[in-house]
Amino acid sequence: MHLNLTEVDHPLLKHKLTLLRNAETTTDNFRRVVREIAAMMAYEVTRDLPTEMITVTTPVTECQAPVIAGKKLCLVSIMRAGNGMIDGMIELLPGARVGHIGLYRDPHTLQAVEYYYKVPEDIDERLVIVVDPMLATGNSASAALSRLKEDGVTSLKFVCLLAAPEGISTLAEHHPEVPILAGAVDSHLNDHGYIVPGLGDAGDRLFGTR
Structure with missing residues (x-):
């Protein structure tokens, strides 16, 4: 298991994940709930951001107060399903830049094939939060x-709604230093590479393509 794995333990988030798992949840509601969970996870994944004190003048007096310091943020969506999480995170992090990586899974090898890549030019100077629902x-x-x-x-950092032990092991092997934030860790993958019990194909459910 990945030593940097954090499963968000919050009853509101677990409740919303159950709504996503339900096959009867409509496309519009699925999309809305993904956005809501993503905002909650943006809150969690930025919990350890460094701060510094600045002087501000309130309506009453002058005081020292904290602001976020350090590297600027960039959210990177693994297309296409990752796009469903970006809106929710941007609501909480409106100053973050956004990058996109287009990857599809070869149905035979289950390996990732890149077809699109666009990120800010100063990506190397930023804290990058990569998002993908599954x-x-x-x-x-x-x-x-x-x-x-x-x-x-x-x-x-990597943020997902659901994780399977197999995927966690893959990141632990290849990127052990990258923290993973997951809404839940499910049982296993089936023969088609889908998370069980999971919530189906997140892209199809977000965009109504199946």
């Missing part, structure tokens, strides 16, 4: 993290 085999997440490291990124 950490299944871990191949896409691992490929995305490797691609960002090639561009000089040294501060990385």
Whole structure:
């Protein structure tokens, strides 16, 4: 198991994950709940951001108060399903830049194949939070993290709604220093590489393509 794994233990988040698991949840509600959970996870994944004190003048007096210091943020979506999480995180982190990595899973090898890559030019100077609803085999997440490291990124975190032990093991092997934040850790992967019990194909459910 990944030593840097954190499973968010919050009753509100668990309740919302149950709504996502339900096959009867409609596309519009699925999309809304993903956005809500993503905002909650943005709160959790930034819990350890460094702060510094500045002087501000309140309506009453002048005081010292904390603001976020250190590296600027960049959110990177693993397309296409990751895009469903970006909106919720941006609501909490409006100043963050956004990058996109397009990866698809080869149905035969289950390996990740890159087809799109667009990130800020100063990506190597930022704390990068990579988002994808599902950490299944871990191949896409691992490929995305490797691609960002090639561009000089040294501060990385990975956020997902659901993770499978297999995907966690993949990241532990290839990127042991990258923290993982997951809404829940499920049982296993089935023969098609889907998380069990999971919530189905997150992309299809977000965008109504099946």
